[in-house]
Amino acid sequence: MREQRSGSQILFGYLPNQTVDLQGRVWKVKEWSNPDTRNVDQATVRQELLRMIGRWSATGSDSGLEDELRRNGDIEVVTLNYSSGVRVEAFPKLFICKNPQCRRVIVSEDGASACSCGSRALGQFHFVGYHECGRLAEPWIPKCPTHKEARIVFPGTASAAEIKIVCPVCNAVLRTGLGMWKCKHCDDDTTKFRHTVHRAAVVYTPRGIVVVNPPTSDQLKELSDAGGVARALKWVVDGMRTRSFKDVGQTKETLRRQL
């Protein structure tokens, strides 16, 4: 299945790992296919990223991103490839039987399976599990140990804490609420891994950094080959008499670099 969206919609609403509604179903963006790479000075982007993630690094909930940036890990700056687009996958792969007497939970890739009550009308479960560190996971639905099935009783509110998971055969209450526990993905114990509807802002909030006219690594090399900071400063002090400091005649230092 193919869908068309504008570039700006994709930039803000179809980011990797973000959940999206398409054709009445819930999906998760798996990747931007073959994105176009942009050659931007890594040091500039790295510095801005470190500043932006400071709030999460301070509580140890940055999934190790600060360490990776400080180790000079490679940063890839990409832009959307308009011909390859974005790939999405079904998420969560949990469906609920629409028969009001049934409401069984069915694990399915596409919701095309039939329920054991005979109904083929299934609706996707729109709750997901999330944590501050960025972890996103399907809710875990316990099954009756005897009958190996579960049904969901919705409270009529959007609160994950009031959902009841019940056995459709013996009516045993298997759990009240979708659960809340320490995230298994990170060390942060100050906030719990919890559940809510997939489109809630707490599940996914895009973040941005603004870098005005970042130099490409080629431009940076050109500037440094032309004499770097010392020469740029001299050009300013001398009253910027040429269009760029690169246009000032050779110095002993730049001549030596070119040898």
Ligand SMILES: [Zn+2]
């Ligand atoms: Zn059913």
Ligand SMILES: [Zn+2]
């Ligand atoms: Zn049971």
Ligand SMILES: [Zn+2]
């Ligand atoms: Zn976490």
